[in-house]
Amino acid sequence: MKKKYTIILLIDFYGQAGLQDQNYLNRRYNSLLDIINQRKIDRNRCHIVSNTWELEDKQMESIEKFAWLEKWNWHKIWEDERVNNGYVNTTIEEFIEILKKYDPNLEITPKETNIIIGGTETSGCVFDNKNIGALHWAKRGYDTTIYLPLCCDYSSPGATWELKQLSGISSLWNTVGREIKKSVQNVNITQNLHLTASFDQLSPIIPWSNEKIKPL
Amino acid sequence: MKNTLILLIHFEGEIELQDQNYLNSRYSTLLNILNDKEIDKEKCIIVFDTYNLISNPQNEKDEYRKIENQQLSKLVKYACTQKWSVYNMVKETDMGLIDMDIETFIKSMKEKRPEFKIEPNETNIIIGGTETAGCVLSNKKLGALNWSKRGYDTSIYLPLCAEYTTRGNTWYEKQQAAFAHFWSTIQNHDPKDYKLLNILYDQMQIVGKLPFKPS
Helix, strand or coil, X not given: CXXXXXXXXXXXXCCCHHHCCHHHHHHHHHHHHHHHCCCCEXXXXXXXXXXXXXXXXXXXHHHHHHHHHCCCEEEEHHHCCCCHHHCCCCCHHHHHHHHHHHCXXXXXXXXXXXXXXXXXXXXXXXXXXXXXXXXXXXXXXXXXXXXXXXXXXXXXXXXXXXXXXXXXXXXXXXXXXXXXXXXXXXHHHHHHEEEECCHHHHHHXXXXXXXXXXXC | CCEEEEEXXXXXXXXXXXXXXXXXXXXXXXXXXXXXXXXXXXXXXXXECCCCECCCHHHCCCHHHHECCHHHHHHHHHHHHCCCEEEECCCCCCCCCCCCCHHHXXXXXXXXXXXXXXXXXXXXXXXXXXXXXXXXXXXXXCCHHHHHHCCCEEEEEEEEXXXXXXCCCCHHHHHHHHHHHHHHHHHCCCHHHHCCEEEECCHHHHHCCCCECCC
């Protein structure tokens, strides 16, 4: 069976870093690093895309450099005027068009591509506030996964990070409920949409290769 | 106005395995509901599926004295002083060992409180307890998904819930894993099964699910 492409889409990944619990921020970066560290992931079929970039984010800069050494394709679509570092609410169609500029061979169709999403905030931009949020991919029939260790919620109400996470979850479910009630056409969003909390759960949707890459 | 059943499934859980701050927070959340004097107590009842009993409960007359956990005992005592009707299914579930179904539950409640109607058009269900993605959702036949499947407006109220057996090195990670687990359970069901399932976080959100006295 032909392996599907996988796009690891980082939506507003940095977010408002100053507002985040720094331990959880580090954990998100580590979770990304744990994916990048896997040398048996097929680099031709698994691409990383960020819609934003912060120059002051030195940690991310190091991760990106490490990813380059590990031969990852990391597409800097934030430079495109249709993204403008996340200030433009890019649609999925525009996103695909932009990505094709970086790699014309990349096939982005529901049949050919899995989408993995992380960033800030789980129940906001990552889920539906941005047009490239998980819900919108799922609605278009893409197998879409929100990888929770890459996400966080800081503007959700809550006196602790655990409570913020709970309110984020509640808000996400409310949106799902509204979508289900809105249209019978959307009944499959929960089938196309996955939420995972560990790399083990993520593993089956990643395109693995039999051979390890040799880093630069 | 609909009446409301606040159903607490394994509310205590394995106390020692839980973060004590969150355990306290769950108790405080319940206390916040009990403290609301505007709730119509004729139309809102609290039912525990089980709790741990002291060694010789038959010697005690008052229900709250039979409860082993002092904090929960005090909570139930307080509820009674505030004129709440609190019921338990300790005997019927053999301290939680019997997986009671909704029909048996309704039948038992009819015996305990005949005038309290439990019907989809008449009753909102609010559920809390341990663990969110386990017994509270669907592992128990009294779990939220089973009520929602039967056409009840059902709400899991997250501040009343906790996870401790879910994998994770911190309580934050356990929560994440629990939600991933919740989602995978939901995926195995038809959307009409969970159409009436709400996940609520804030007390303001449960206001709409509670019966209030006419002003």
